[in-house]
Amino acid sequence: MKLDLVVVGGGIVGIATALSYQDRYPDAKILILEKEAGLARHQTGNNSGVIHAGVYYAPGSLKAKLCRKGAVMVKAFCRQADIPFEECGKLIVATDPLEVARLQGLRERAAANGIPFSEVSGPELRDREPLINGLEALFFPESAIVDFGLVTRRMAERITERGGAIRLNARVTAIRESLDGVSLIAGGEKIETRRLVVCGGAQADRLARLAGLKTDFRIIPFRGEYYQVDPRLRSQIKHLIYPVPDPDLPFLGIHLTHEVNNRLSVGPNAVLGLSREGLPRFSVNLRDLFAILSHSGFWRFLKGNLRSGLAELRNSLFTSSYLEACRKYMPGLKRSDLKSRKAGVRAQVIMNDGTIMHDFLVLETPRMVHICNAPSPAATSSLAIAEYILDTYVKER
Template identity: 45%
Template sequence: MRNATVIGGGIIGLAVARELTERGLHVTVLEKEGRWAAHQTGHNSNVVHAGLYYRPGSLKARLSVAGNRSMVAFAREHGVPVDVCGKLVVATSEDELPRLASLAERARANGVPTTVVTPEQAREYEPEVACVGALRVHTTAVIDFSAVCRALVSLLSTAGADLRLGAPALAIRTTGSRIEVATPHAVVVSDVLVNCAGLHSDRVARLAGLTPSARIVPFRGEYYALLPHRRDLVRGLIYPVPDPSLPFLGVHLTRMLDGSVHAGPNAVPALRREGYRRRDVSFGDLAEELTFPGTWRFAARYAFPVGWDEVRRSLSKRRFAADLARLVPAVTPRDIVRHGAGVRAQALLPDGRLADDFLVEEAPGQVHVLNAPSPAATSAFEIASHVADRVTADG
């Protein structure tokens, strides 16, 4: 039996481990933290995306549309809470209507079930919404991705996988056809290495001897929540029409499984790869970012006015609420409270462009998932199949 080592215990690593186990490999999963899903998986918006935003034919488009189906099916089979509630993407001004039409066309190209609706029809879904037109996306869902991970851990344990918490990869070397991964407690030897380390995926790739084509640059996404007595302003999910010239979707409103309503996230540079708070700073992480040419080229492209606007919104509750009020005018600064943050591992290319698609790179006996931002959690089982195809092709 072939052995595989998977580095990273988020939803991608655990899904890959399950897929490899089902294909007959014995799998060891190494997670540096003391719990599963400790970082991106456990700090995201818990939305199962439909796949309408992504370039037709791209990995993101293909894997997210399929992933929407497989993630919902897995949740229903294994008792994980999920609600296929749909969402509204709303144009709040006439100049956004052409972008909304383009988005509807992209949804058709990707095979995403959607309906263009009038403002009156939009208010049947969301009575408090303000728009001049909207797109109803029928297959968007909300879920508990951490619960998905708990179900995967249970399945892997039953299947005999070796699951190790508190086991960071300290060094990696290839000896003949075998790959050795040193952890604080043991050296794990296997035939195949799969890197699903998320925020540290480029570092793990370098440990393994690769020169990855992208550098991970962390962006913190900050959330607010509607106060309990104002949750009735939002029934489901309300998103703005994205600006295709910008790298992120913009703040939106999401009703969660427990009835709470989250608002956000924004996108500001994090000063540490696991920098969930503004005061979290790593001078080592900053040095890596500031000595990478792509960082400065990205800053030249987006720092003003886009980046500056994001920073001001981060610092001003009033500005954050004003952006939400473009979607739901009744929202005021008094209606929202801060509600934590997540950090997105964004792969930045040397020319300053953000890697637009999922990025998977290979070496003999190795597969490295180097860029897996949203909709990666949605697409976890499809990414796992894609990675496993590469692993088994080597075998």
């Protein structure tokens, strides 16, 4: 039997894509293939759980558009599926005069992207957040927190309730496209489908090459290491506390994040990982390590970001250094307030010329769509990404 759609990847983007396709074509034969024993085992289940408002993204960019739309859609889904989320709001805090000046750029981006915000003076910031240090801030009330792993599983339940299938422990080992469809080998079984969408996360470049596509990039893993903050401080921090971005750095930097289940975390850093899927500290995968070291783009990227890379490594190795970075916002934080927690791994696309791909990257053929880069805010944007993929690349059944 030939299926109508096969989706490879059981993270939130893959599940959202299958759900959106099923909404459009209720009688379609759909199969989701996931190589792990459960859904949302990687980036989806190990992120900060923030539903982003979209302030950091360039006006007019795909990121900005899909984030705004996706935030509305994921909140609506949560209400329908009875999934709790908390609109705690986000404070972007300037801690020195240079950051105060940089806030102007965020004001302009917020206005251009249609994002509601308000000005917060230094005295008002101290009233709102007595433990937080800052000269002034911008407040974004629509930012929220949710368990994206739970969101993914509820989406998957809808798919299976309506006749879709999900196959776990089904690693894809072959992909071949023909004029009227795509043949796959997954878990040792041959599968035929009219259309294939690949949301491969950390393995997206390898799956694209497995399908015969040419790639001018490679996925490089970066570990995002967090600390859990003493639970007694959770009630004393009312909002998400985020930094003013430094345009000279490739990643956003450390922030304080409310999480579901009444938790508070601080992080992440962004240190080079030696395994695409290795969550424990010091995880090494020799295949992944060779892929990093043999990629000319990685060495070009490293040359331009060596200083910040060494700073991230220092923060990873020495808690005292990490604590110093945290105290920029929360001066009273003590070493005893921090407890280790599991890390996440960002699947970062680095092009052959050494530049980071910050926006979404999609490769297509007549019968296949490969989502090769779905960076933050992919979880927030997941349902909007799914609609975009179907509208742009899968225009008919």
